[in-house]
Amino acid sequence: MINIDWKNLPFGYQKTDYNVRTYFRNGRWGSLELSSSEYINMHMAATTLHYGQEAFEGMKAFMGKDGKIRLFRWEENAKRMNASARKLMMAEVPLELFKKAIIKAIKHNKKYVPPYGSGASLYIRPLLVGSGPQVGVKPATEYLFIVFVTPVGPYFKEGFKPVQMLISRKYDRAAPQGTGHVKAGGNYAAGLEAMSIAHAGGYASVLFLDSKDKKYIDECGPANFFGIKNNIYITPKSPSILPSITNMSLMSLAEEIGMKVERRQVEVPELETFEEVGACGTAAVISPIGRIFDEENNKSYDYCKDGNPGPISTKLYEKLQAIQNGDEEDKFGWIEFVD
Numbered sequence: 001m002i003n004i005d006w007k008n009l010p011f012g013y014q015k016t017d018y019n020v021r022t023y024f025r026n027g028r029w030g031s032l033e034l035s036s037s038e039y040i041n042m043h044m045a046a047t048t049l050h051y052g053q054e055a056f057e058g059m060k061a062f063m064g065k066d067g068k069i070r071l072f073r074w075e076e077n078a079k080r081m082n083a084s085a086r087k088l089m090m091a092e093v094p095l096e097l098f099k100k101a102i103i104k105a106i107k108h109n110k111k112y113v114p115p116y117g118s119g120a121s122l123y124i125r126p127l128l129v130g131s132g133p134q135v136g137v138k139p140a141t142e143y144l145f146i147v148f149v150t151p152v153g154p155y156f157k158e159g160f161k162p163v164q165m166l167i168s169r170k171y172d173r174a175a176p177q178g179t180g181h182v183k184a185g186g187n188y189a190a191g192l193e194a195m196s197i198a199h200a201g202g203y204a205s206v207l208f209l210d211s212k213d214k215k216y217i218d219e220c221g222p223a224n225f226f227g228i229k230n231n232i233y234i235t236p237k238s239p240s241i242l243p244s245i246t247n248m249s250l251m252s253l254a255e256e257i258g259m260k261v262e263r264r265q266v267e268v269p270e271l272e273t274f275e276e277v278g279a280c281g282t283a284a285v286i287s288p289i290g291r292i293f294d295e296e297n298n299k300s301y302d303y304c305k306d307g308n309p310g311p312i313s314t315k316l317y318e319k320l321q322a323i324q325n326g327d328e329e330d331k332f333g334w335i336e337f338v339d
């Protein structure tokens with residue numbers, strides 16, 4: 001048995017035993033290689049290092065009460081990684097290869113899957129990088145696909161407790177026709193400065209607005225935004241946000257519990273009208289938002305006035321986790337067992 005304090009795990013990197021790798025060379029993918037090294041050896045002119053040809057994914061596996069490992073919606077992540085690959089002109093990873101790689105990485109690190117009831121999970125991080133050299137700005141001809149896993153706890157240290165978000169018009173994350181809708185590493189570098197300013201002010205994240213008009217809500221750093229009012233689940237529609245698989249799942253669950261779902265533009269003043277608001281993502285799960293501060297207008301929007309998450313956010317959170325942990329029937333076919 002390994003000695004990990006599962007209940008107090010942060011969302012961070014922890015070494016596991018193996019990762020899985022394969023290269024795309026001469027127009028085709030090679031075989032999957034199991035590696036125990038945490039390092040990669042790469043050409044110094046690799047396109048990922050110079051021109052940001054890189055995309056990644058994030059998904060989770062959970063241990064059920066029945067001792068079975070459940071992988072959540074891997075196919076959506078595989079499809080999204082290929083959407084990123086196309087946008088950044090990288091080689092796509094066939095769905096079967098993607099699946100084999102993640103299952104292999106989980107199977108060889110079974111002892112790191114956090115136990116049922118710990119609140120932690122195994123985070124799976126596939127990444128695709130241009131590893132071949134170029135000096136002119138051109139796509140690489142060689143790509144490396146790696147999958148590593150690491151056990152994680154909640155992304156926002158508050159866990160399922162209300163967090164604060166900052167609206168600041170001084171920073172943009174992604175342009176409307178840029179790369180915001182794919183999971184390019186460069187999007188995260190572009191958001192680092194804004195995020196560090198938010199953190200220094202005690203905010204969990206920046207709530208980014210659309211960068212053209214600065215009028216509509218885009219997303220919450222590494223998570224999508226949703227608001228709830230009058231039994232409607234409302235989430236922004238924007239060309240510069242990442243289509244979150246968690247958000248997609250919450251929309252299905254909201255419909256299942258009899259709510260209406262709207263995906264549309266959300267203007268900042270509409271924040272006043274929501275009964276509950278939250279951030280959602282693989283890492284964040286649901287993070288209820290207790291307060292949003294709009295810096296330029298010196299205005300704050302307050303929710304969760306009793307200090308607790310709202311009833312609908314709580315219900316959606318519990319339902320999602322119950323499916324992931326195997327406590328509730330997987331009606332939607334979201335779970336793949338790893339044996």
Ligand code: PLP
Nearest residue numbers: 222223224242244245246281282
């Ligand atoms: N938005 C951004 C920018 C993200 O990085 C993530 C995390 O993957 C999300 C939203 C949430 O997406 P998902 O639910 O697929 O993890």
Ligand code: COI
Nearest residue numbers: 058059222281282283284
């Ligand atoms: C995720 O939710 O999987 C993310 O990728 C968020 C963040 C750690 C980048």
